[in-house]
Every structure is written in structure tokens, then in C-alpha cells.
Amino acid sequence: MPLSLLLSLLAPPLCLACGAAAQVHQPLCGRCRGGLRWLPPEQAGAGVPLWAAVSYEGPARALVRALKFRGAVALADAMAAQMAANAPPGLLESRALVPVPMHPARRRRRGFNQAKEIAAALGRRCGLPLADCLERPAGAARGSQVGLGREERLSALTGSVRFRRGAAVPLRALLVDDVVTTGATFAACAVALAHAGVRDVGGIAYARTPGR
Ligand SMILES: [Zn+2]
Incomplete structure (x- = not known):
């Protein structure tokens, strides 16, 4: 047990x-x-259309931190339920769910990628396929992005995400992450997907840092 x-x-x-x-x-x-402070359906994020369910504060912050640092993977399903129940119409239809990849060293330390856990839980709820087709090359920069401006984050991230060799290319993709701040990570992932031939890319996150 x-x-x-x-x-x-x-x-x-x-x-x-x-x-x-x-x-x-x-x-x-x-x-x-x-x-929980629910967010409106229309949100912009570094050129990628994206939607986050709640503001990253108070109880939402406690949930995300518990998922990340206590390894409570079952929490991903509770977050996915909130996302599925409140997503704008049509967002969770006819798309493959693509988790935002984690740096391999961090993934090893944590034992799981929380974005993938949320994506898998969402997929089970909504009947959407999981396409774990992005990766961060081991040599890519992975310093903290705290304190960097949007442009600096974007340039640091470009090239830090790539399409996994041999993975199937989904026609339409919805990037999934736990928290979105500036949207720069989503943008870097969207570039990698577009280069691989994905025609339509959107993003969904559980929470969004307020004031952005
Ligand atoms: Zn409480």
C-alpha cells in the first residue's frame, strides 16, 4: 500500500x-x-496564446509548492480537475498535451517533472493524448531566472528547449506547465514545436504569477 x-x-x-x-x-x-483567485479566459503571454486557471498566490501557491517539493504527485490530479472545469471552451479539445520539459539534472533530483504529471492528469480527464516530445539538452543553461527581465529570459531560453529526436509531431499542441510567469518558457517551447512542424500551439498552466 x-x-x-x-x-x-x-x-x-x-x-x-x-x-x-x-x-x-x-x-x-x-x-x-x-x-482561489480565478483568472479570465483571455490572456497573453510572449506571443503564445495561453490560459492559466488561478493566480499564483495563497492556497494556489501552497498547492504548487506541495506538488514540487513534497512530491505529492496525486495533487496533479486535483489541479487538473480545477483546470478542466474552468478552461475556456474549446481549449482542451483536439490537441496533444505537451509538458514543458525540465532540465535532466533537476528532473533526476526531484524524481518527476510536475508539468508532465499535470499534463498526464489533464489528458486522463479530457481524453487527450500526452506528447512528451520536448527536452532540455543536458548542456543548456539552467541558472535561476529570478531577477532577469523578459528579454534576457527569452534569449537565455532560446536554444535551451528542443524537439525530442524521433518523437511523433502532433498537428496541434497545448503546452502544459504548473506556473507561468512571463510566458518566456512557453515561447521557447513554442519555437521548438513550430520548427518541428507543429502548426498550432497554445499553452495552459495551473497558476500565473500576479502582476505580469
Ligand atoms: Zn485551508
Whole structure:
């Protein structure tokens, strides 16, 4: 029996954001769910049409951090449920879901790519194929992007993402990530997909950093 399941049997689930009691399969309590700030359907991001479900603050931030740093992969499904229930009409149709790739060294340390977990959960919910067709070459720069401006991030990212050799080329792709900040990572991924022959690229994220 997985440890997480064992723990949920031994102790009632607690809200990841505030520690209050939560329902089974609900990572947030009712009050924190009510505190999520939903974002409008129309958003721009470095030239790639993209949509993020909620603002990256408060309970949404707690969820993303729990997924990333505690390895609670089951949380990806809770995020995917929120995304699927609120996505603009047509966004989650007739597209392959392409996770934003993670640098291989970081992927090894963490043990999983949270973007891929969210994409897989979304795919299961919406009946869309997963196309894990992008990668970050091991030699690519992977310094922190904190403090860099949009242009600097873009130029640092161009060439840092490439299409995986031999992967099938989807006709229409929807890039998936946990958090979008400037959209520069989505843009670099969109360039790699376009070069490979993908004709239509959009993006979806669970959360978006406010004030951008
Ligand atoms: Zn709570």
C-alpha cells in the first residue's frame, strides 16, 4: 500500500494551505478553495496564446509548492480537475498535451517533472493524448531566472528547449506547465514545436504569477 494512502487512512486529510480539516481527495479546505483567485479566459503571454486557471498566490501557491517539493504527485490530479472545469471552451479539445520539459539534472533530483504529471492528469480527464516530445539538452543553461527581465529570459531560453529526436509531431499542441510567469518558457517551447512542424500551439498552466 502506498504510504500516502496509508497515511490518509490513519489520519484525516488536512488542507495543504492552512492545515484545517479537508475532505478526502480535496487538497484544500472549503475556505481555501473559496480563496482561489480565478483568472479570465483571455490572456497573453510572449506571443503564445495561453490560459492559466488561478493566480499564483495563497492556497494556489501552497498547492504548487506541495506538488514540487513534497512530491505529492496525486495533487496533479486535483489541479487538473480545477483546470478542466474552468478552461475556456474549446481549449482542451483536439490537441496533444505537451509538458514543458525540465532540465535532466533537476528532473533526476526531484524524481518527476510536475508539468508532465499535470499534463498526464489533464489528458486522463479530457481524453487527450500526452506528447512528451520536448527536452532540455543536458548542456543548456539552467541558472535561476529570478531577477532577469523578459528579454534576457527569452534569449537565455532560446536554444535551451528542443524537439525530442524521433518523437511523433502532433498537428496541434497545448503546452502544459504548473506556473507561468512571463510566458518566456512557453515561447521557447513554442519555437521548438513550430520548427518541428507543429502548426498550432497554445499553452495552459495551473497558476500565473500576479502582476505580469
Ligand atoms: Zn485551508
